[in-house]
Amino acid sequence: MAFATSALVRSLSTSASRQAAIKHVTVIGGGLMGTGITQVAAQSGHNVTMCDVSDDIVQKGLARIQDSLKRVVKKKYKDDPTAGQKFFDSTMENIRIDTNVERVAASTDLVIEAIIENLDIKQKLFSSLDKVAPQHTIFASNTSSLPIKDIASTCERQDRFGGLHFFNPVPVMKLVEVVRFGATSNETFQSLTDFGQAVGKTTVSCKDTPGFIVNRLLVPYMMEAVRMLERGDASAKDIDVAMKLGAGYPMGPFELTDYVGIDTCKFIMDGWHELDPDQPLFKPSELVNKLVAEGKLGMKSGEGFYSYKK
Numbered sequence: 390m391a392f393a394t395s396a397l398v399r400s401l402s403t404s405a406s407r408q409a410a411i412k413h414v415t416v417i418g419g420g421l422m423g424t425g426i427t428q429v430a431a432q433s434g435h436n437v438t439m440c441d442v443s444d445d446i447v448q449k450g451l452a453r454i455q456d457s458l459k460r461v462v463k464k465k466y467k468d469d470p471t472a473g474q475k476f477f478d479s480t481m482e483n484i485r486i487d488t489n490v491e492r493v494a495a496s497t498d499l500v501i502e503a504i505i506e507n508l509d510i511k512q513k514l515f516s517s518l519d520k521v522a523p524q525h526t527i528f529a530s531n532t533s534s535l536p537i538k539d540i541a542s543t544c545e546r547q548d549r550f551g552g553l554h555f556f557n558p559v560p561v562m563k564l565v566e567v568v569r570f571g572a573t574s575n576e577t578f579q580s581l582t583d584f585g586q587a588v589g590k591t592t593v594s595c596k597d598t599p600g601f602i603v604n605r606l607l608v609p610y611m612m613e614a615v616r617m618l619e620r621g622d623a624s625a626k627d628i629d630v631a632m633k634l635g636a637g638y639p640m641g642p643f644e645l646t647d648y649v650g651i652d653t654c655k656f657i658m659d660g661w662h663e664l665d666p667d668q669p670l671f672k673p674s675e676l677v678n679k680l681v682a683e684g685k686l687g688m689k690s691g692e693g694f695y696s697y698k699k
């Protein structure tokens with residue numbers, strides 16, 4: 390019994406020391422996902438700096454976080470507004486915004502990248518950060534579909550690189566997929582798992598395979614819905630109603646594609662089509678390409694499969 394206890398104490402203390410090691414988090418990308426990741430990291434007591442390419446974008450991202458936090462406070466502290474205000478203020482105090490990624494990354498413990506779903510841009514970003522970030526700093530990508538191994542390929546710190554795949558909306562969705570590839574060390578994998586749990590999520594782990602777990606199953610379903618619409622078998626609205634009432638989904642596939650961003654969906658499909666050109670499931674969709682070309686990206690642009698203009 391004594392041995393087991395000491396082993397348990399040792400593992401808990403190791404996990405605690407790993408968590409203590411992640412005090413400052415750099416989130417790169419102040420969009421749909423970067424803002425949500427920044428919020429949940431700050432809510433759980435981490436110091437977070439959210440970076441993007443322009444001050445206007447990070448300011449807008451901060452405003453989105455404040456709006457989201459207000460929803461959390463309204464729900465969680467409805468009976469204690471004073472505690473709610475304290476929670477709001479302490480979370481916001483944990484957040485900084487910046488546009489100089491290299492400067493921020495020079496003194497951070499964990500970088501979480503949530504920028505555009507483009508392999509070349511992600512590789513270039515990590516390659517530049519690899520030169521300035523401290524030796525102990527862990528790199529993670531929130532990519533939906535790109536191989537972590539490929540994203541990490543421009544970095545020396547292959548052992549300190551993994552995937553942390555959050556789900557949209559991050560403050561609400563309870564899952565994080567922790568992804569390792571061949572070079573990811575056990576220490577890094579455990580630190581990413583501990584971090585995912587420290588920000589209040591349930592973690593699952595999987596190999597570095599296309600779409601990890603959820604998207605490997607979700608992308609084919611959502612693309613089949615697009616094909617069904619393109620064939621004229623049913624309307625977008627009826628397909629959404631059918632999947633909500635018939636399969637119990639909280640959103641139908643077109644509501645979800647608008648919520649996720651039709652551009653992100655296109656980037657995912659284009660990437661998988663390139664990897665496996667003969668797979669009919671990943672054949673580019675003319676309808677998706679048309680909507681993106683017209684700037685109809687879903688909720689984030691005010692119009693996608695549905696219109697969100699007030």
Ligand SMILES: CCCCCCC[C@H](O)CC(=O)SCCNC(=O)CCNC(=O)[C@H](O)C(C)(C)COP(=O)([O-])OP(=O)([O-])OC[C@H]1O[C@@H](n2cnc3c(N)ncnc32)[C@H](O)[C@@H]1OP(=O)([O-])[O-]
Nearest residue numbers: 457460461464533556557558560561608611639640649654
């Ligand atoms: C083709 C390729 C496609 C693949 C794409 C892959 C993308 C990616 O890699 C994977 C994913 O993320 S896949 C996507 C995975 N995600 C999904 O599948 C999502 C599926 N959808 C859902 O789970 C629900 O529709 C929602 C939770 C989005 C909204 O819930 P609802 O009941 O319909 O409406 P509600 O009343 O608005 O919200 C209810 C409560 O939630 C709270 N809250 C909400 N938003 C919040 C925020 N931003 N902040 C804070 N809190 C927020 C709020 O407290 C609210 O209570 P309140 O009293 O009203 O304040």
Ligand SMILES: NC(=O)c1ccc[n+]([C@@H]2O[C@H](COP(=O)([O-])OP(=O)(O)OC[C@H]3O[C@@H](n4cnc5c(N)ncnc54)[C@H](O)[C@@H]3O)[C@@H](O)[C@H]2O)c1
Nearest residue numbers: 418419420421422441442503504505506531532533557649
């Ligand atoms: N949207 C979703 O539901 C969802 C869910 C899970 C994971 N993801 C993944 O998260 C990532 C971001 O997706 P999103 O939906 O937040 O996209 P988004 O378009 O909302 O935000 C992307 C942000 O990245 C910024 N950016 C682009 N290049 C940059 C660079 N070089 N340096 C700094 N910032 C840069 C853009 O200005 C933009 O603000 C993608 O890899 C996506 O696959 C998306």
